[in-house]
Amino acid sequence: AQSVSQHNHHVILSEAASLELGCNYSYGGTVNLFWYVQYPGQHLQLLLKYFSGDPLVKGIKGFEAEFIKSKFSFNLRKPSVQWSDTAEYFCAVNAADNQGGKLIFGQGTELSVKP
Amino acid sequence: NAGVTQTPKFRVLKTGQSMTLLCAQDMNHEYMYWYRQDPGMGLRLIHYSVGEGTTAKGEVPDGYNVSRLKKQNFLLGLESAAPSQTSVYFCASSRTSLEQYFGPGTRLTVT
Numbered sequence: 001a002q003s004v005s006q007h008n009h010h011v012i013l014s015e016a017a018s019l020e021l022g023c024n025y026s027y028g029g030t031v032n033l034f035w036y037v038q039y040p041g042q043h044l045q046l047l048l049k050y051f052s053g054d055p056l057v058k059g060i061k062g063f064e065a066e067f068i069k070s071k072f073s074f075n076l077r078k079p080s081v082q083w084s085d086t087a088e089y090f091c092a093v094n095a096a097d098n099q100g101g102k103l104i105f106g107q108g109t110e111l112s113v114k115p
Numbered sequence: 116n117a118g119v120t121q122t123p124k125f126r127v128l129k130t131g132q133s134m135t136l137l138c139a140q141d142m143n144h145e146y147m148y149w150y151r152q153d154p155g156m157g158l159r160l161i162h163y164s165v166g167e168g169t170t171a172k173g174e175v176p177d178g179y180n181v182s183r184l185k186k187q188n189f190l191l192g193l194e195s196a197a198p199s200q201t202s203v204y205f206c207a208s209s210r211t212s213l214e215q216y217f218g219p220g221t222r223l224t225v226t
Contacts, residue, residue, distance in 0.1 A: 105158040
């Protein structure tokens, strides 16, 4: 069965610090990869996605992620975080051949940015 | 476009009561999904639909039923609520089996 693991449950950073959130998945086939963000009290919004091509993808608000197929990883990065990046971040995967586009989510990483 | 909307936003139920959550989307999407979000567990898929009149079980379907009589609506029902169903419920829709758009969520408490 597919699974997604986010190793950091809660990350606390100061403004301007660099961010890297880990995401690993288990599935041997072709996958589509996503990072979603949930700001306090709001619904999930898509940050970025990877379907194919360049493994380094850029998303909104200065976020980027790198797909490393050999490591089954899709880590999220941002060079300099802001207080407004305080949110919960979810990595999600679906198998490219699955019917219905079912997403498997990681447990989430709560990011707190101190001003 | 309102996107994906959910009704109600909050609800408190007593054990054994029933209720229906409504999800509506105005993007003409084929695919719709119901997830529950619990602390430390991310989102887990309850049921989903790949088109009007179709439904399928997700990861955690027990205790829930769904219907998709109209393309724009996806209903989630709890026939006999249990405290274990206390959660935040999110609906999502997508045009293809790729990017999903989420609603604002329904916070349900079962006492």
